[in-house]
Amino acid sequence: MSDPAALLIDFGSTYTKLRAVDLGNGILLGSGQGPSTVTIDITVGMQTALDNLEERLGALPDFKYRLACSSAAGGLKMVTVGLVKELTAEAARLAALGAGARLVDTFAHTLSKRDVANIIAHDPDILLLAGGTDGGNSEVILHNTEMMAASELACPIIVAGNKSAADEAEQFLREAGKDVRVSNNVMPALGTLDIEPARAAIRSVFIERIVHAKGLDRANDFFDQLLMPTPAAVLEAARLLSEGAPGREGLGPLLLVDIGGATTDVHSLADGLPTEGRILQQGLPEPFMKRTVEGDLGMRHNAGAIVEAAGRKAVATRAGISVGEIDALLEGIARDVEHLPGGKQERTFDAALARAAIQIAVKRHAGTVEIVHTVNGPVAAQRGKDLSQVATVIGTGGALVYGDNPTSILSGCLYSEDEPGSLRPRNPVQLLDKNYVLYAVGLLAEAEPEAAFDFALGSLEPVNDGPGKEEENELRVTSG
């Protein structure tokens, strides 16, 4: 009898992707792909993908698990509200991003009628309301709750603010007929983050409500559970790789970069505390599991924005083209965002874009250190995470997996002498998710952590030599 197998499904916005995994050996059996047909009938694309997988495997095994994630139908669209932009509004933002949401807007302080109209126009799947530390300000969250209660907003609302105001807020919303859940305050005390409960609340609303609301449950016969949004699955994969599984040591602190057509996601699994001597940590503490999304850095929908952010000259130099040639290439991309780079010039331009996107995205994600001059002399002050000692960087996304020279692209995330204050990884092993399996690893992580871990390590291909040589061999041994 063959080993048990798992079917891992990603209902994406363009493709329906399948990965079949041998659970006994923790290896990939095969992949299948079909179009994304959520807008018409999700089962059509799913059946096509399954037929494709069957064709490649010969016959489909009996699947012990059939687990799915989704970024189709606009992903998990969220709006967050907090009090002070840099405090509870930031904590709410981090919670939503960590839950794999597509954050469409964030608000701070009291909501005006215009704000409420904007929120309704965004048509979010979930609204997250925070504000005030426990025992702190309750007026603003109660005002905002009243505004939402009086509005026509129909989506579920998660209240995760000052616990002294939670009962009243819940009552307002319930009496107004809203679907409301109360979670722990995302910032119970000033400077203390507690975003895991809010993340869990978001995920349960996703499973209970959003899967149905988006028509994803029409494919119920094809899967046992649709567990989470795709970015959350990728983050779970990063967590498993970092922490390890029973009998398997994890990779420790790591950084994961996911470069897509519309956004570039960066996930870090690291405490990011200062790694050098006497450095003062300033600002809000960072979550150990942190996800940031750069909505202006996408290989297809935002190629022009990448060039703007990186500088035309820098991109042209990297691609070996003249500045004048950039416009024509960008026009080509804008004309057809589905177009995949063909000729040599298009491919080198794509690689330059991808490297720039990764460089900027990781720079925004990583912390900074700067020298503050005091009367006692200079003091180094750090904001955000110090990722300089992170030993592993993982890259995923089409531009990396299918592009030319993934080593050069992924190296965009590294520390640079030009920006000594940006605390990016100095000397990591760089791994490539060559078969695009990380979402599948994340889906499998809870049910079969050992198989998921082995499967992940076996699928990640080292792309740099140098500091990673030894580590590279170890990885091969572990995964063999």
Place this chain on the structure above:
Amino acid sequence: MTASPERGKRTLVTGVIGSDTHIVGNRILSMALEDAGYHVVTLGALTPAEDFIKAAIETAADGIMVSSLYGQGELDCRGFRDLCVEAGLQNILLYVGGNLVVGKQNWDGVEQRFLEMGFDRAFPPGTRTDAVIQLLNEDFAKREADVGAEAR
């Protein structure tokens, strides 16, 4: 940072303003305030004026206690009350203390300048924590009486 305040406890935000790393006195003050029954939100050293205000908003603080030990206090504290007013904290109690100015200057003049800036009280170097706490208690009691009088 401590857990949420018990009901009825007043909340105070403490910190050392500007590019000032002298944290010891501020810590001693914060501990004494806790002991005296206040809920204290400590921001520590190197705190920009804006961060005091942001913390006071989220925690619905009743007062802000600004320390400055390196002689630049006058520059750092300029416009502090205005920032509070902008942020909707016009009635928050503001105290400042430490080595507020450089050189040997007459304390009365220094105090006067900080009161004009909108601080409710200013304290010279060497002030005992019990003196501060006694004045705090008095100021809050007076405010409560004023509010009570208005209500009647």
